[in-house]
Amino acid sequence: MxxxxxxxxxxxxxxxxxxxxxxxxxxxxxPIFNDYALGRQVVDVLHKEAEFTDTLAFVVMPDHVHWLLxxxxxxxxxxxxxxxxxxxxxxKRIRGMSSDIWQKGFHDHAVRREEDLVNIARYIxxxxxxxxxxxxxxxYPLWDAVWLQ
Numbered sequence: 001m002x003x004x005x006x007x008x009x010x011x012x013x014x015x016x017x018x019x020x021x022x023x024x025x026x027x028x029x030x031p032i033f034n035d036y037a038l039g040r041q042v043v044d045v046l047h048k049e050a051e052f053t054d055t056l057a058f059v060v061m062p063d064h065v066h067w068l069l070x071x072x073x074x075x076x077x078x079x080x081x082x083x084x085x086x087x088x089x090x091x092k093r094i095r096g097m098s099s100d101i102w103q104k105g106f107h108d109h110a111v112r113r114e115e116d117l118v119n120i121a122r123y124i125x126x127x128x129x130x131x132x133x134x135x136x137x138x139x140y141p142l143w144d145a146v147w148l149q
Contacts, residue, residue, distance in 0.1 A: 014071060014075045014076035014077065014108075015071065015110070016071050016072065016073065017070065017071065017072075018070070018071055018110055018111070019056065019068065019069070019070045019110075019111040019117065020068075020069055020070075020071065020076055020108050020109065020110055020111065021066065021067070021068050021108070021109045021111060021120060021124070022066075022067050022069065022076070022080060022106050022107065022108045022109075023064055023065065023066050023067075023106060023107045023108075024064065024065055024067075024080060024084065024102060024103070024105075024106040024107075025063060025064040025065075025102070025103045026063045026064065026101060026102060026103065027099070027100040027101060027102060027103050028103070029063045029064070029103075030063060031062035031063045032062070032063070032091070032095075032101070033060050033061065033062045033063070033142065034062045036141055036142065037094065038091050038094060038095065039060045039141075039142040040141070040142070041087055041090040041091050041094065042060045042065060042087045042091075042142075043058075043060055043142055043144070044090070045083055045086050045087040045090065046058050046065075046067065046083065046144075047144070049082070049083065049086045052071075052072055052073040052074045052079060052082075053069040053070060053071055053072055053074075053079055054069060054070040054072060055067070055068075055069050055144075055146070056068040056069060056070065056117065056121060056145065056146050057120075057121035057124050057125060057143075057144065057145035057146065057147075058124065058143060058144060058145075059124050059125050059127050059128065059140075059142060059143040060142035060143070061127055061128065061131065061133075061142075062133075066124045066127060067124075068111075068117070068120055068121055068124055076108060080106050084101075084102045087101070087102075088100075088101040088102055118147060121145045121146075121147060124143075124145075125137055125143045125144075125145055128140040128142075128143070
């Protein structure tokens, strides 16, 4: 068996209208989003640039992002490629850097109908608390969920 993950992605299929939980990580897991200003760039992309999805919840952690989304018009791969590309350009412009921001690829889970979306969203947004970054999610600025009023 080869040492790369490209074989794992062969035959990847994404379905419009389906809800996915995706995780993508920074290059070499560098915690660049400890700088909240840089993390806000990713948040802005998820809010504004990802109009081809319905974002249900997300959290931007220091070295990765969890995103619960419903595909509307592009494949999952095309969606992630766009989001990573736009956010990478924004972060590089602010930092004045040329190195990679995101690791190649992503992990995805197609949410089944019987799974509880609100519980999945809670699990996502509570990541900073479980990681010990904050005591309350209210203290962490890099998350959102559609269930907020």
